[in-house]
Amino acid sequence: MATDNNNKVLNVPNLRFPEFTEEWRKYKVSDVLDFYSTNSLSWEQLDYNNEDLYNLHYGLIHVGLPILVDIEQNKLPGIKTECKPKNFELCKEGDVAFADASEDTNDVAKAIEFVNLNNHKTICGLHTIHGRDNKHLTVLGYKGYAFASPLFHNQIRRIAQGTKIYSISSKNFAECYIGIPSKDEQSKIARLLALIDSRIATQNKIIEKLESLIKGLCSFLFDKNKYDSFVRLGDISEITNGNSDVQDASLSYSKGMYPFFDRSNDVKFLPEYILDKESIIYPGEGSEFYPRYYNGKFALHQRCYAIYDISRNFKPKYLYYFCKTQNSYFVRNAVGSTVASLRLDTFKRLNIPHVPIEVQETYVQLLDKIETKIIDNKAILKKYEEQKKYLLSNLFI
Structure with missing residues (x-):
């Protein structure tokens, strides 16, 4: 909240449009929303090919749906004819739905708001809470973002119940x-955040297109049917696993620390390193096995592998891009019933197409240009996401 010149705490956010000066009003959420019953249909009772009655499953709130849901752009599953409930409350535009349970307190009460139903019959389903502003205190789109603000979720974290699952x-x-301001101010807040969300969606599509392009090019360039000469990875490189554990790693960098790679996509840090090499790094367990490239000092998880000291006849980046096409090979050769794991011999036996170094250089130059574009566009996406996070933290009370 902000203060005036006399240090009086005002019911206004830290950041707002300059044309608005009046204080906001604070309401209990239960005084703003009326709540309606929901069904408990499982995924097995839903069908994306049935459009007679759409059903919002809580899993879609956690993953897949934006804050503002347009039924024409955000596909929902229908309900199988034999599973259609007898009694239900149809959603209206402006209705909100909360996920009532999660393993993460940050995602309990994660919400969406229906902004366009286009006359499609839609109901709320398993583990959702269906709310409606029957008093018309809010404008379309405002509630979704207000319920996405850290200020609201801080309240939820304090009251969520459970040990492994919070509800x-x-x-x-x-x-x-x-907090609810005038409807004009609500409209401007919702419009601004919706524009940022739209730009984030566009940025994700750009990245998806570039990733699809590089995947297609790699599949074409490294099609093994095009080659008649191969060498085994173990014959042209050194391969080792790491010696560090994730519990010793830090999520933030400080001076004297080195990148620490484990099977997650996040880079962590340790005060010591295992290798100072141009390397291809692989997770040693998981459901998918994709490499990452790094040149320099780094630490490595004990269940990850590094491929390094590569023969002069092979460019490390050539091997890296080839390995990006080999997920199916590693999945097929992984062992273990609970967690799929890779063994050293699986890496050593991998057949690498042997082509002249000049051809390798051509491949690398082409693929590097696309990967650089992907990295740059992911950096842009991160900036937009940070901007949205900042606004959600400062535009509400």
Whole structure:
């Protein structure tokens, strides 16, 4: 909240459009929303080919749907004819739906708002809480973002119940508050955040197209049917696993620390390194096996592998791009019933197409240009996401 010249705390956010000066009003969420019953249909009872009655499953709130849901752009599954419930409340535009359970307290009460149903019959399903502003205190789109703000979720974290799975009920909304300004200010806030969300969606599509392009080019360039000469990876490189554990790693960098690679996509840091080499790094367990390239000092998880000291007849980046096409090989040769794991011999036996170094250089130059574009566009995406996070933290009370 902000203060005036006399240090009086005002019911206004830290950041707002300059034309608005009046204070906001705070309401209990239960005074803003009326709640309706939902069904408990599982995924097995839903069907994307049935459009008679759409059903919102809580899993789609956690993964897949944006904050503002347009039914024409954000596909929902239908309900199988034999599973259609007898009694239900149809959603209206402006209705919100919360996920009532999650393994992460940050995702309990994660919400979406329906902004365009286009006359499609839609109901809320398993592990959702269906709310409606029957008092018309809010404009279309405002609630979705207000319920996505850290200020709201900080309240939810304090009241969410459970040990492994955290949950809430509609009764908990009597303990939570939401700030509501004039409808004109609501509209400007919702419009700004919707524009940023639209730009984030566009940026994700750009990245998806570039990743699809590099995947297609790699598949074409490294099609093994085009080659008649191969060498084994173990004959042209050194391969080792790491010696560090994730519990010793830090999520933030400080001076004297080195990148630490494990099977996650996040880079962590350790105060010591295992190799100072141009390397191809692989997760040693998981459901998918894709490489990453690094040149310099780094630490490595004990269940990850590094491929290094590569023969002069092979460019490391050539091997890296080839390995990006070999996920199916590693999945097929992984062992273990609970967690699929890779063994050293699996790497050693991998057949590498042997082509002249000049051809390798051509491949690398082409693929490097696309990968650089992917990296640059991911950096742009991160900036937009940071901007949205900042606005959600400062535009609400």
